[in-house]
Amino acid sequence: TPLSLIRNFSIIAHIDHGKSTLADRMIQACGALTAREMTNQVLDNMDLERERGITIKAQTVRLLYPAKDGQTYVLNLMDTPGHVDFAYEVSRSLAACEGSLLVVDASQGVEAQTLANVYQAIDANHEIVPILNKVDLPAAEPERVKAQIEEVIGIPADDAVEISAKTGLNIEGVLEAVVTRLPPPQGDAEKPLQAMLIDSWYDPYLGVIVLVRVKEGRLRRGIKMRMMSSGAVHQIDQVGVFSPRMTPVDSIGPGEMGYINAAIKTVADCNVGDTITDDRRPAEKALAGFKPSIPVVWCGLFPVVADDFEKLRDSLAKLRLNDASFHYEAETSAALGFGFRCGFLGLLHLEIIQERLSREFDLDLIATAPSVVYNITMTNGTKEVLHNPADMPDLSQIDHIEEPWIKATIMVPDEYLGAVLTLCSERRGVQADLTYVGTRAMAVYRLPLNEVVFDFYDRLKSLTRGYASFDYQMDGYEESDLVRISILVNQEPVDALSFIAHRSASETRGRAICARLKDLIPRQLFKIAIQAAIGSKVIARETIGALSKDVTAKCYGGDISRKRKLLEKQKEGKKRMRQFGKVEIPQSAFLAALKMD
Numbered sequence: 001t002p003l004s005l006i007r008n009f010s011i012i013a014h015i016d017h018g019k020s021t022l023a024d025r026m027i028q029a030c031g032a033l034t035a036r037e038m039t040n041q042v043l044d045n046m047d048l049e050r051e052r053g054i055t056i057k058a059q060t061v062r063l064l065y066p067a068k069d070g071q072t073y074v075l076n077l078m079d080t081p082g083h084v085d086f087a088y089e090v091s092r093s094l095a096a097c098e099g100s101l102l103v104v105d106a107s108q109g110v111e112a113q114t115l116a117n118v119y120q121a122i123d124a125n126h127e128i129v130p131i132l133n134k135v136d137l138p139a140a141e142p143e144r145v146k147a148q149i150e151e152v153i154g155i156p157a158d159d160a161v162e163i164s165a166k167t168g169l170n171i172e173g174v175l176e177a178v179v180t181r182l183p184p185p186q187g188d189a190e191k192p193l194q195a196m197l198i199d200s201w202y203d204p205y206l207g208v209i210v211l212v213r214v215k216e217g218r219l220r221r222g223i224k225m226r227m228m229s230s231g232a233v234h235q236i237d238q239v240g241v242f243s244p245r246m247t248p249v250d251s252i253g254p255g256e257m258g259y260i261n262a263a264i265k266t267v268a269d270c271n272v273g274d275t276i277t278d279d280r281r282p283a284e285k286a287l288a289g290f291k292p293s294i295p296v297v298w299c300g301l302f303p304v305v306a307d308d309f310e311k312l313r314d315s316l317a318k319l320r321l322n323d324a325s326f327h328y329e330a331e332t333s334a335a336l337g338f339g340f341r342c343g344f345l346g347l348l349h350l351e352i353i354q355e356r357l358s359r360e361f362d363l364d365l366i367a368t369a370p371s372v373v374y375n376i377t378m379t380n381g382t383k384e385v386l387h388n389p390a391d392m393p394d395l396s397q398i399d400h401i402e403e404p405w406i407k408a409t410i411m412v413p414d415e416y417l418g419a420v421l422t423l424c425s426e427r428r429g430v431q432a433d434l435t436y437v438g439t440r441a442m443a444v445y446r447l448p449l450n451e452v453v454f455d456f457y458d459r460l461k462s463l464t465r466g467y468a469s470f471d472y473q474m475d476g477y478e479e480s481d482l483v484r485i486s487i488l489v490n491q492e493p494v495d496a497l498s499f500i501a502h503r504s505a506s507e508t509r510g511r512a513i514c515a516r517l518k519d520l521i522p523r524q525l526f527k528i529a530i531q532a533a534i535g536s537k538v539i540a541r542e543t544i545g546a547l548s549k550d551v552t553a554k555c556y557g558g559d560i561s562r563k564r565k566l567l568e569k570q571k572e573g574k575k576r577m578r579q580f581g582k583v584e585i586p587q588s589a590f591l592a593a594l595k596m597d
């Protein structure tokens with residue numbers, strides 16, 4: 001295909017504004033799948049994504065579009081995730097494209113995530129075509145949203161394409177805009193091969209699959225390819241494109257996206273952003289890569305059954321093949337035995353990995369409290385990086401601790417602004433900016449990441465009935481007065497529950513966790529004391545009364561439905577119990593205990 005007939009583009013949008021629906025419509029319009037095959041959104045191809053209704057991995061699809069000018073174009077579409085945890089995936093897709101469709105829900109307008117993504121696209125030199133989606137809704141205000149796009153983002157929106165991805169209205173208009181308004185890729189098929197490694201994942205039948213974008217030269221089946229950063233060489237067994245199913249082809253040329261399968265065994269060979277070249281005729285230098293994602297939230301994952309340790313290790317290795325942003329290393333806990341300390345991009349990422357481990361790999365796990373990465377300077381001058389509260393040295397040996405801060409942008413309708421400002425200041429936030437975009441306020445806050453990792457996003461959503469949008473960037477480290485809070489159950493420290501907090505919040509949080517654990521730990525045949533302590537100083541305490549032998553007898557007095565729920569909860573909990581001394585603690589208690597409100 002001549003380059004002039006290729007368009008590589010991504011769709012960027014705030015969560016729920018309709019990216020996946022639009023992508024599906026475009027696939028349908030290009031006849032890549034029959035209606036029967038379109039039963040589910042194709043791009044969201046993991047069960048979890050479908051259930052949560054969010055896009056996690058960037059996916060790519062190749063479409064053939066017969067345009068009005070009589071030519072048939074090859075359209076390579078990259079879907080991008082909408083959640084803040086996965087912002088790095090966005091940069092990865094953008095690096096592989098020349099243009100973006102900016103999808104904005106015409107009944108909602110511009111959101112924080114829209115802004116963040118669009119700035120990334122502008123940085124990547126993209127041509128941007130605004131698309132106003134959901135014009136079928138009575139609440140749609142395309143003119144107002146156009147004005148907003150111009151005012152807030154600063155790109156012309158006069159000829160924004162108005163569509164309804166749901167009803168299929170004007171999908172043709174989108175396809176024509178891709179062809180006429182986005183630039184074709186550039187590159188020379190005769191030059192030495194340079195292809196960018198965009199993503200890699202593990203396929204149970206084929207092994208490692210590598211997603212690439214060819215910049216220069218041709219990538220052919222059978223050649224020996226070389227990874228320019230590691231120097232590793234592999235014979236390419238298969239080259240193919242996604243249409244949208246994996247379809248083998250002989251070669252892919254400049255401007256094209258596709259996959260290769262080269263029996264690559266170790267993920268160490270597949271660095272995202274690496275340049276792939278031909279071992280026989282290598283390129284002189286690598287393409288400018290994009291920055292690797294750094295895990296900012298860590299927690300321990302331990303098998304409930306110690307025998308599952310090897311299985312957990314294998315499963316983590318497989319997940320890592322699919323997800324280079326996920327990190328792990330072996331860890332031993334006094335209370336939980338052998339496990340792994342794992343690093344994630346954010347809390348959603350953590351929850352997703354945990355769910356995949358239990359669902360796809362059938363593992364029962366206990367997760368410890370999520371923690372951010374602290375920089376500690378000891379009194380003797382040495383520095384330590386701490387991502388496990390259990391490893392925190394004694395305060396007397398610490399000169400000072402620094403914690404990571406973020407810069408958060410929150411957009412919210414005026415009437416919820418008060419609640420948002422209160423939430424931010426409760427979490428030690430410092431206001432950096434407050435402006436208005438129509439009737440929506442845009443608050444920019446600096447916040448300690450530590451205060452955001454547990455449940456900030458959930459709280460924000462519930463305080464604003466889901467109307468707030470949130471986005472953040474890392475914003476350096478600052479010294480802080482931090483302490484470790486230990487949780488004791490019947491005097492036994494549960495190291496898995498210890499956490500680090502600002503001294504000013506330690507008592508409130510300690511008390512909240514004890515109160516929560518009181519509800520989460522089922523009554524047992526003896527009294528249970530739950531305590532929170534800093535060092536040897538107890539700062540909070542709760543007691544769970546002993547269970548009377550005849551549980552059901554209680555149902556005849558008081559609130560029966562509540563009791564029934566309690567019994568069901570106990571039954572549910574039995575499946576995943578962990579023994580601490582004499583006390584059994586359900587696995588669900590570990591994460592739930594750390595949510596604050």
Ligand code: GTP
Nearest residue numbers: 016017018019020021053054055082134164165166
């Ligand atoms: P993520 O994948 O989570 O980032 O979201 P998304 O932007 O891909 O949104 P998705 O396509 O899943 O659409 C979100 C919701 O909006 C779904 O319930 C769609 O059915 C609905 N939706 C999408 N397009 C339209 C539209 O044109 N009109 C109406 N009324 N609803 C739409």
